[in-house]
Every structure is written in structure tokens, then in C-alpha cells.
Amino acid sequence: MRLFITLALAVWFAMHTRRGTGGTSAPGKKNSQVSGSVDASSSVELAQVKTGELGVKGRPTGPFARFPLSPTEAASLPQDARAWRRRDIPRIHEADQVRKDAAPGIRKALDDAVAEFLARSPDQAYTGGREKQLNGWIEQRDAATRRKHELQDLAKEGPLSEQQKKDLAEAKEEEGKLSKLIENAPPRLNGLEIHAIFERNINNRGAEILGPHAENYQLRAEAPYHIGGRGQHPENAPADLKMVYQRPDLVLERMSDGTAQYTAHTYDVKTGKAGITPEWEQKVERNARGLFQPEELRPTAQDRAELARMGKEIAAHANGRRVAP
Structure with missing residues (x-):
């Protein structure tokens, strides 16, 4: 019976979402999307994930809307606009200027992150979890090498037992x-390290990047979302909702009185x-539920070539490294 009620609520909610019946908040009240972009309870959210009610199929060309757009409205919206409800149309026009004004600062935050990483020596390329992971692999590899050498030395003294042959x-x-793992790791670890530096740059420069828009908008790096919008970090999420979490590298959010009203853009x-x-x-x-198609941020072609070169240097250094017994 509880499952039937949950699915019934999910279908009811999805039908009303498609009709664009979501309204604006009453005067003097906080927007109903203050905690996320979809107004639904945990159980209904999970049911919607399972029934696929909220998926945007494919990659639409031109402005996407979940309600009919007039020719004038369609012509006024950017090609990558996403209008989930009619109230999103004025929001899109406002946020479009904000993202355009913020673009140079965001670009510089990424370029500076790449430059900082490329300035490091191969033996000091990684920090935090990336460094710990690579060092762990090196230690395991060296332990295996020591076991191999020990057994090979025993073989010089006489025949090995069947178990020793298996161990060798x-x-x-x-x-x-x-x-092989160490050799192939740098591209992924390089990306994770650059993400970490980029996150730090955004945290330090967010208000500066937004300039006058910082009064009403904020940039947030590594922002976790579940089906109901902005949420907890996945490690602290309820077990039945961990599977629906996504974490864009950067989001632009519309703020009101220090609280996120809705997501304007994702990167x-x-x-x-x-x-x-x-x-x-x-x-x-x-x-x-960003107001635009997610945007891809990439290092320049020259920086990508330098990252590939540095990745080879890191791999060569790591595979030539040995941890003391």
C-alpha cells in the first residue's frame, strides 16, 4: 500500500510538472525551491528516479521548455536555455547576463589552476588523497617486487615448493x-588535482568573479545535488538516495537573504x-535544474599538451621510485 501511494504521488507530481503548474511564492514567503529545484519528499523523489519521470531525453537543439513557448519567447531565449516552468523565462534572461559577465573570471580560475599544477615537479605533483593514493600503489608494487626477489633468490639455492612457485x-x-596502474594513473590524478586547485580558486575569488552580481548570486564548487535539488554531501545522505546524487564541478546559484533560491547554471x-x-x-x-545546458570548461589546447607531457614525466618518475623496506 505504501508503495502504491508513493508511485501515485510521483505520477501526480510528474503530470503537474509537465503542465507547468508550479507557481511563484506568495509575497513575504521564501521561494518553495529554497532547498532545491524540485518540490518533493524523499520517497517521491526516489519513485520519480525509478519511473524516469524527470529525465530530459537527448540533447535538445534550441531552447528547451516543459510548456509551449510562443515564437517571441523562443526567439528571446539563448539556444541552450532550459525553461522548466514559465517563471524561469525572466530568470533565464537575468542569469544569462550574469554568466556572461562571470565567464572571464571563471576561465582565469581554471587557467591559473592548470598553471599552478604544471609548475610543480613530478615528485610533488599531487596533494591530499591523490598523493596518498599514488604512494599507496607504489608501496604495494614495491612490496610485490621484494617478494619476487626473495623467492627468486631462494630458487637459486634449490627447487621451490609448489606453494613458493605459486607465490612467485x-x-x-x-x-x-x-x-601498469601507476603508468596509467597520471591523466586521472592530474584532472583530480586540477579540480582541487580550481575549487580553491573559486572559493577564494567567487565574489570577485561575480563583481556587482555577487549581491544576488554565488559560485559554488563541487556542489552535491539529489533528485530534489541541493542536498547533503553523498557520504551523509540517506542510503536509499545515494544513487541519485550528482556533483557538478561548479554551479551558479541565485541567492536571497543568504539562501540559494535556485540553480542558474552548471559547469x-x-x-x-x-x-x-x-x-x-x-x-x-x-x-x-539549471536554467541552461551544462557548460563544459576545458584547459587550452596548449595546456592540454603540457598536461600530457607532465603525465608521462610523473609516470616515469613514479615507476622509477622505490620505497625503502
Whole structure:
């Protein structure tokens, strides 16, 4: 019975969302989207995820709206606009100017993050969790190498037992796997390190980047969202909602009295070859409900070439490194 009620509520909510019946807040009251972009309870949110009611299918060309747009309205909106409700049309016009004014500062925050990373030496490229992860792999690889050498030395003294032969084969296999892992790790770890520096830059420069818009908008890096909008960090989320979390690298939010009213725009930093996938874009649009198609931020072509070069240097340094027993 509880499942039936949950699904019934989800269908009712989805039907009303498609009709664009969501209204504006009453005078003197906070916007109903203050805690997110979709007004729904946890159980209804989960049901909507399972029934796929809130997915944006494909990558629309031209302004997307969940209600009929007049020719004048369609012509006035940017090509990447996302109008979830009719009240979003004036919001889109306002936010479009804000994102255009903020674009140079955001670009510089990314360029500076890449430049800071490229200025590091290969043995000091990573910090925090990235450094710990790489060092852990090196230690495991070196432990496997030591086991291999010990067994090879025993083999020089006489035949190995069947168990020792098995241990030697496993040590060689583990050493090879970890060496390959270390060799292939830099592109991903480079990206994670640049993301961390970019996040720090945004936190330090957000108001400066927004300039006069900082009174009504904020930039927030690594912002977690669930199906109901802005939420907790996934580690602190209810178990049944962890699967619906998304965390854009950067979001632009409309503020009121220090509280986020709605998400104006979402950004994703890409340092490798892969771009934004349709699946990721659909989930972010469903969860964050930004007013524009998610925007991809990339280092310059020259910086990408330098990152590839540095990645090879880091891999060579790490595979030539040995941790003392």
C-alpha cells in the first residue's frame, strides 16, 4: 500500500510538472525551491528516479521548455536555455547576463589552476588523497617486487615448493598490474588535482568573479545535488538516495537573504579527451535544474599538451621510485 501511494504521488507530481503548474511564492514567503529545484519528499523523489519521470531525453537543439513557448519567447531565449516552468523565462534572461559577465573570471580560475599544477615537479605533483593514493600503489608494487626477489633468490639455492612457485607467479603478476596502474594513473590524478586547485580558486575569488552580481548570486564548487535539488554531501545522505546524487564541478546559484533560491547554471571541468556524456547531462539537469545546458570548461589546447607531457614525466618518475623496506 505504501508503495502504491508513493508511485501515485510521483505520477501526480510528474503530470503537474509537465503542465507547468508550479507557481511563484506568495509575497513575504521564501521561494518553495529554497532547498532545491524540485518540490518533493524523499520517497517521491526516489519513485520519480525509478519511473524516469524527470529525465530530459537527448540533447535538445534550441531552447528547451516543459510548456509551449510562443515564437517571441523562443526567439528571446539563448539556444541552450532550459525553461522548466514559465517563471524561469525572466530568470533565464537575468542569469544569462550574469554568466556572461562571470565567464572571464571563471576561465582565469581554471587557467591559473592548470598553471599552478604544471609548475610543480613530478615528485610533488599531487596533494591530499591523490598523493596518498599514488604512494599507496607504489608501496604495494614495491612490496610485490621484494617478494619476487626473495623467492627468486631462494630458487637459486634449490627447487621451490609448489606453494613458493605459486607465490612467485602471484608476486610477478601483482608487480606488473601495479606498474601498469601507476603508468596509467597520471591523466586521472592530474584532472583530480586540477579540480582541487580550481575549487580553491573559486572559493577564494567567487565574489570577485561575480563583481556587482555577487549581491544576488554565488559560485559554488563541487556542489552535491539529489533528485530534489541541493542536498547533503553523498557520504551523509540517506542510503536509499545515494544513487541519485550528482556533483557538478561548479554551479551558479541565485541567492536571497543568504539562501540559494535556485540553480542558474552548471559547469563541468574536463581535462582529458572525454567530454560531457548525455547520461551525466541528463542526471545533472534532472537534479540541479539549471536554467541552461551544462557548460563544459576545458584547459587550452596548449595546456592540454603540457598536461600530457607532465603525465608521462610523473609516470616515469613514479615507476622509477622505490620505497625503502
